[in-house]
Amino acid sequence: xxxxxxxxxxxxxxxxxxxxxxxxxxxxxxxxxxxxxxxxxxxxxxxxxxxxxxxxxxxxxxxxxxxxxxxxxxxxxxxxxxxxxxxxxxxxxxxxxxxxxxxxxxxxxxxxxxxxxxxxxxxxxxxxxxxxxxxxxxxxxxxxxxxxxxxxxxxxxxxxxxxxxxxxxxxxxxxxxxxxxxxxxxxxxxxxxxxxxxxxxxxxxxxxxxxxxxxxxxxxxxxxxxxxxxxxxxxxxxxxxxxxxxxxxxxxxxxxxxxxxxxxxxxxxxxxxxxxxxxxxxxxxxxxxxxxxxxxxxxxxxxxxxxxxxxxxxxxxxxxxxxxxxxxxxxxxxxxxxxxxxxxxxxxxxxxxxxxxxxxxxxxxxxxxxxxxxxxxxxxxxxxxxxxxxxxxxxxxxxxxxxxxxxxxxxxxxxxxxxxxxxxxxxxxxxxxxxxxxxxxxxxxxxxxxxxxxxxxxxxxxxxxxxxxxxxxxxxxxxxxxxxx
Numbered sequence: 065x066x067x068x069x070x071x072x073x074x075x076x077x078x079x080x081x082x083x084x085x086x087x088x089x090x091x092x093x094x095x096x097x098x099x100x101x102x103x104x105x106x107x108x109x110x111x112x113x114x115x116x117x118x119x120x121x122x123x124x125x126x127x128x129x130x131x132x133x134x135x136x137x138x139x140x141x142x143x144x145x146x147x148x149x150x151x152x153x154x155x156x157x158x159x160x161x162x163x164x165x166x167x168x169x170x171x172x173x174x175x176x177x178x179x180x181x182x183x184x185x186x187x188x189x190x191x192x193x194x195x196x197x198x199x200x201x202x203x204x205x206x207x208x209x210x211x212x213x214x215x216x217x218x219x220x221x222x223x224x225x226x227x228x229x230x231x232x233x234x235x236x237x238x239x240x241x242x243x244x245x246x247x248x249x250x251x252x253x254x255x256x257x258x259x260x261x262x263x264x265x266x267x268x269x270x271x272x273x274x275x276x277x278x279x280x281x282x283x284x285x286x287x288x289x290x291x292x293x294x295x296x297x298x299x300x301x302x303x304x305x306x307x308x309x310x311x312x313x314x315x316x317x318x319x320x321x322x323x324x325x326x327x328x329x330x331x332x333x334x335x336x337x338x339x340x341x342x343x344x345x346x347x348x349x350x351x352x353x354x355x356x357x358x359x360x361x362x363x364x365x366x367x368x369x370x371x372x373x374x375x376x377x378x379x380x381x382x383x384x385x386x387x388x389x390x391x392x393x394x395x396x397x398x399x400x401x402x403x404x405x406x407x408x409x410x411x412x413x414x415x416x417x418x419x420x421x422x423x424x425x426x427x428x429x430x431x432x433x434x435x436x437x438x439x440x441x442x443x444x445x446x447x448x449x450x451x452x453x454x455x456x457x458x459x460x461x462x463x464x465x466x467x468x469x470x471x472x473x474x475x476x477x478x479x480x481x482x483x484x485x486x487x488x489x490x491x492x493x494x495x496x497x498x499x500x501x502x503x504x505x506x507x508x509x510x511x512x513x514x515x516x517x518x519x520x521x522x523x524x525x526x527x528x529x530x531x532x533x534x535x536x537x538x539x540x541x542x543x544x545x546x547x548x549x
Contacts, residue, residue, distance in 0.1 A: 113237030115206030149190030408487030
């Protein structure tokens with residue numbers, strides 16, 4: 065169902081009308097034009113979380129290159145944008161000085177950005193990458209930093225009171241469900257025109273390989289914990305889902321070097337009892353005399369102790385080449401699952417999320433600069449928000465997750481799925497496999513339509529169920545219309 069094209073056209077049209085209406089105010093025109101142009105750019109996705117949650121590491125894993133610093137200190141002092149471009153370029157935007165170019169400096173395969181001592185508003189890294197063509201990634205300073213000013217930059221960037229956020233969506237990293245994480249998500253959970261929805265936030269249970277003292281089955285434990293967190297009523301109201309990911313394992317797998325695989329082969333060929341004794345702790349492995357000390361240090365830095373344990377086990381099990389081992393590490397890291405969630409939840413809804421951001425910006429202008437001649441624009445925005453079925457789906461999804469609309473458990477699960485809560489593709493909405501034929505999808509949509517019409521017409525249905533049924537029926541009809549096309 066590709067209805068977002070229609071809403072994108074409607075929002076672009078009303079933005080152009082607004083630019084024309086405010087043509088005597090250059091600052092307002094520039095502001096509106098910037099948000100109109102933003103609709104033609106890749107979706108902006110911010111990565112947020114507390115200090116040392118693994119934000120930069122996850123960003124590197126998503127891109128497949130070490131372009132974000134991940135050293136032992138607080139790496140992100142400024143909001144850093146990573147955009148696709150034909151040639152690499154790094155631009156620093158100081159708070160009180162003109163932008164300046166930095167040299168592109170890579171050391172040990174990683175990109176280095178030296179900010180100096182000046183106060184920096186943002187850093188823009190342009191980098192050739194197919195993974196950045198559909199999604200601009202924004203690395204934010206860690207929350208609860210030792211510097212209140214640094215933490216405030218993230219809060220202001222994502223949850224400013226006056227201006228709409230510059231990010232269309234957020235990946236929020238947390239190591240466990242803590243009240244601090246909930247409070248931040250609540251602050252990002254903006255309210256107002258077309259806003260009240262968790263659809264633009266995904267939570268990641270980060271550093272999943274460290275759960276349970278880094279055992280081999282740590283990632284399995286992390287998946288169970290993520291499912292429990294995902295069922296938490298408060299968290300469900302603030303994000304789409306919770307995905308467990310080992311960013312370090314994913315980054316190491318995406319950027320594995322042949323020398324690292326050779327080191328794992330050496331560990332497999334060595335006496336097993338010696339290797340297992342060395343892998344009991346990071347300190348012991350650092351002193352393991354079967355490898356050069358700098359090799360042991362590099363493996364610990366790149367893979368972590370649990371990652372080294374897993375890699376050795378996998379090589380013993382038959383992953384006997386660098387590509388095979390790298391692919392299995394990435395698969396086990398949870399990165400593929402996260403990418404699938406990002407595609408279904410963000411990329412497939414990109415036009416809608418960008419249209420939502422543009423409407424928020426226009427709403428700011430219309431509420432601040434009230435003019436008689438712009439009243440028709442206010443009416444048009446209200447018409448788009450009230451009439452667009454995409455926004456109706458988002459509002460109902462939000463209400464279902466908040467619990468303000470109560471439905472029976474089995475009905476609730478089907479409603480969320482048909483409304484696109486698990487992804488906007490028709491096979492996902494209908495609970496079918498990706499290879500389902502058009503005829504199978506049409507039959508499933510007709511069955512769902514029939515069920516929800518019966519719920520709508522049942523005199524014993526609650527008011528909440530009948531209201532929800534109208535929206536779900538419209539979603540089913542939209543899918544059927546798409547099959548007809």
